[in-house]
Amino acid sequence: MRRVQSRRLALAGFVTPSALVAYLNSRDEDAGARNAVFATLVSMVQERDEGALASTLLWLGLWPALDAIYRRRRRCFESSDELTSALSFAFSSLVARVDLWRTHRVAATLVLGAERDLMKALQRTRTEVAQLEALHQGTVGLKPWAEPPAASALGLPARLSLESEEGALREWLLPLAGGDTELVVSVLLHEESHAQVGARLGLAPEVARKRFQRALRRLRKMADKFR
Structure with missing residues (x-):
C-alpha cells in the first residue's frame, strides 16, 4: 500500500487499506475527492500497477451497491454461483475497459454499467439457448419475442x-x-x-x-x- 501511495497522490492520505475502504463507503465525504480515488484505483487496474490490490479495493469500496445488484438479480439466475460468476465478469470487464477521460462519475458508471452488462449477457444467453432449442426441433427463424x-x-x-x-x-x-x-x-x-x-x-x-x-x-x- 505504501509503495502505491508514493506514486498515487489520491491514495496518500490513508493509513491502511481498511481506512480507504471506509472512506469510499462513506456518503458524507466529498464526492469529488471520492471520485478521484475511484478513478485512481481503476487506472491502477488498467495499467497493471498493483492491479490485484486496486481491484479488491474497488470491490470493497462499491460492495453495498454490488451486493444490492446481487440481491435484486438473484431471481434471474438458476444458482447463486452462476450470478456471482456473471456479476464478477461484468464488473471486472467494465473496470478494465472504462474510459476515464469520458467518465465523470466513476462509481456510478461502474455500478450501473455492471448491472447493464450483466443483464445483457443473460439475455444473450437466453436467446442463444432458445435458438439452439429451435434448431434442435427443426424450427427456423425463432425470435426472442413473438409479438x-x-x-x-x-x-x-x-x-x-x-x-x-x-x-x-x-x-x-x-x-x-x-x-x-x-x-x-x-x-x-x-x-x-x-x-x-x-x-x-x-x-x-x-x-x-x-x-x-x-x-x-x-x-x-x-x-x-x-x-
Whole structure:
C-alpha cells in the first residue's frame, strides 16, 4: 500500500487499506475527492500497477451497491454461483475497459454499467439457448419475442415485472432517461424509495426525487405519442 501511495497522490492520505475502504463507503465525504480515488484505483487496474490490490479495493469500496445488484438479480439466475460468476465478469470487464477521460462519475458508471452488462449477457444467453432449442426441433427463424409488447400508460413496454424483459426496458429507457435510467427502473419497477436508490447511487434523497420527477416528465411526454 505504501509503495502505491508514493506514486498515487489520491491514495496518500490513508493509513491502511481498511481506512480507504471506509472512506469510499462513506456518503458524507466529498464526492469529488471520492471520485478521484475511484478513478485512481481503476487506472491502477488498467495499467497493471498493483492491479490485484486496486481491484479488491474497488470491490470493497462499491460492495453495498454490488451486493444490492446481487440481491435484486438473484431471481434471474438458476444458482447463486452462476450470478456471482456473471456479476464478477461484468464488473471486472467494465473496470478494465472504462474510459476515464469520458467518465465523470466513476462509481456510478461502474455500478450501473455492471448491472447493464450483466443483464445483457443473460439475455444473450437466453436467446442463444432458445435458438439452439429451435434448431434442435427443426424450427427456423425463432425470435426472442413473438409479438412486440403493447405500450403502457407511460409508453413503456407491457409486463415490465417479468425479469426476461427488463434488459429490453433499460435499453428502451436509456435514450430518454439517460443517466437516470437506473433511478427510474428502481423506483417504478422494483418499488424502491428515492432515498434507497439515492443512497446506492451516491445521491441525496431530495436530489434523487427531483431527478426521478424530471425523468418521469420526459417519459410522460413520450407517452403522448402513443395515444
